[in-house]
Amino acid sequence: MKGKTVIVTGASTGIGYAIAKLFIEKGTNVVMNANNPERLEKAYQDLGSPSNAITVSGDVGKKTTGRELTQAALDKFGSVDVLINNAGVFHSKPFLEVEESDLDRYLTTNFKGTYYASQAVIPQMLKQQGGSIINIGTVLVDHAISGFPASAAVSSKGAIHTFTRQLAAEYGKDNIKINTISPGIIRSPLQGKIGVEDADSLAGLHLLNRIGEAEEVAETAYYLAQAEFVTGETINVAGGHTIGHAI
Structure with missing residues (x-):
């Protein structure tokens, strides 16, 4: 991957930050994106302001952001080889309390963000005769937890899982690979945001009897x-x- 170019959305914290960090260390050119410009700039500085990375803030739920990310990659590095659709929002909320604004938020950021960014990079990947798109889903799509009501958030992630398979079918002949990474409970700021004070307390949800680290998702990416x-x-x-639980 040295010398190739990857776009990472949601790169200022958690999994996205770990992904950007690994690719930068491997010599890959990285376009880091996040909606909060101050947090994004801090992440870039924390990484040592690397010369093989740039930052482009913007809301991926807006169609223009994907285009801006693609153009920035081409202007600075000359190619778009990989897109990692990591940006997303996820919270627990009981089904009967979900409002239209909740659905709009999840579908816009999670699904539309993934869809629009992919639309923006594929024309360039077609020109390059290949590329890779990596989406971030969730194991909750296939393994729901009754004590964690999140129908709206999980449904938006389920759309990403389905989108992955369909897009892979449409662009396989063009050597564009589309896959999804489906994380379990990963140590990241997200856990605190959804009200989990001690993420390690959820270790029993995994057969390995521990939670995952963001770096492990980055290695898969x-x-x-x-x-x-x-x-x-x-x-x-x-x-x-x-597969099962350690409890």
Whole structure:
């Protein structure tokens, strides 16, 4: 991946930050995106203001943002080889309390953000005769938890899982690979945002009896970015979460 270019959305914290960090360390050119410009700039500085990375703030739920990210990658690095659709929002809310604004928020940021960014990069990937798109889903699509009501958020992620398979079918002949990473409980700021004070207390949801680290998701993203014969797949990085429980 050295010298190639990857766009990472939601790159200022958590999984997105870990992904950007790994690719930068591997010598890949990285376009880091997040909606909050101050947080994005801090993340960039925390990484040492690397010369092989740039920042482009913007809301991926807006169609123009994907175009801006693509153009920035081309202007600075000359190619778009990988898109990692990591930006997203996720909260628990009981089904009967979900309002239209909640649905709009999840569908716009999670699904439309993934859709629009992918629309923006594929024309360039077609010109380059290949590329890779990696989406971030959730194991909750396949393994729901009754004590964590999140129908709206999970449904938006489910759309991403389905989108992955369909897009892989449409662009396989063009050597554009589209896959999804489906994380389990990962140590990140997201846990605090959804009210989980001690993420390690959820270790029993995984057969390995521990929660995952953001770096482990990043390693999977790095593998998929290079994989030439993997497309349309959903890869669980979840310590056996969908298979059984350690409790």
